[in-house]
Amino acid sequence: MFGWDRLRVLAAVADHGSITAAAAALHVTSPAVSQQIRKLEREAGCALVVREGRGIRLTPAGHIAAQAARDVDRTITTAEAEVATLRGEAVGPLRIGALNSSVGPLVAPALRLLARRHPRLVPRAWTGEAVDLIPKLETRDLDVVLVESWSTMPARLPPKVTVRPLVTHEVVLAVQPGHPLAGPDPVPLHRIEGEAWTACRPGTDNHEAQIQTMRRHGVEPTVRYVVDDFLTQMTLVAAGLAVTLVPRDPVESFPGVALVPVAPALTRTIGVATRQGELPPAPAAMVDALLEVVSGEPRP
Structure with a gap:
């Protein structure tokens, strides 16, 4: 044997x-x-x-x-x-799906809290877009997923998935500093025309929100560079090759890029998605840790 x-x-x-x-x-x-x-x-x-x-x-x-x-x-x-x-203990596997831009400011600090408080948890994380990660939440291949929702286009979620908002960021226009639209005053969205764009791949919430927002203001963006990572998008903007709408916080300190407010104002909210119903201890601990990271206040 x-x-x-x-x-x-x-x-x-x-x-x-x-x-x-x-x-x-x-x-x-x-x-x-x-x-x-x-x-x-x-x-x-x-x-x-x-x-x-x-x-x-x-x-x-x-x-x-x-x-x-x-x-x-x-x-x-x-x-x-x-x-x-x-027994109500948070132990065993915890499978997390996250947006690229959420790993540094949200997921990593939450995992540090979990490591200290629940040492028997075994977390694993995958980055991607909600369009890829939410189906895995439904099939129970993931336990929690971080998703984004624009003020002009709420996140598209299945009926048995619920979202708790975590943090909201201003969405701005990213251009090269010498661009004609660069400056402190808000730029009307209808003026952002005739530009080459960089955007996330079609089908993602970020891409669809950006394209639909611009179309509502009479602009059809010409997306030449499909890039899912905001920081990589900024390298194209800094080189003068493209413009894009982007959440301010993830790219605030990127060199060689001007971040311009837009009118009307836009926001993007990151939330944590879970299956409906009472959460098991492991995903509940992750949700609590994320809420603590964004609030700065310990949770029970």
Whole structure:
């Protein structure tokens, strides 16, 4: 019969590619890992690994055993999280989807709070756009998702998803400092015509909000540069290649770019989306941490 401890060691070797790396990940010695592998091979009655240069390659039997170990580990982790839920503890996996611009000011500080208060949580984060992340929230592949909503175009969310607002930013026009529209006074949106634009990819909330906002003011933006990251967009603006509408806060200190108020005023709100109903302890802890980050006040 396979021992769970030995299967766990094999899975670590498979994931890290060598005895040494697996030992470091498991906080044991390399000889201890090698010994566990040899015992597991005796139990299996066949070779599970083959040395290849400085690394390790799994045999077909080794791949089967390693995948079984991963499946067992996933089952144990899920069981621990469900039992902890009954006790009201925040433990186990926490899967987060986030906008690129929200990681630095919101997600990272919230994760620091969680690491201190809930050390048994195991958070993982993926960046992307709501159009990609919200479906994963519905299928329970993610537990919380940070989304954006413009004042001119609220976020498009499925019926069983709810959003708590976190922070609201002014949306401004980003141009090169020498641009004719650069200056302290608000620029009417209908005057921003005949420009090359940079924008997030079509289908994203940011792209659709920007394009629809301009169309309402009689301007059809010509998007030449499709870039999902605001800071990368600013490199194009600073080079005089494009203009764009962008939330002020994420790009405030970017050199070589002038941020001009627009009229009528626009805002973008970042919120945290979760499935409706009472939240399990892990996502509830993340929501609380995010609310604390934006308010600066400890939450119970």
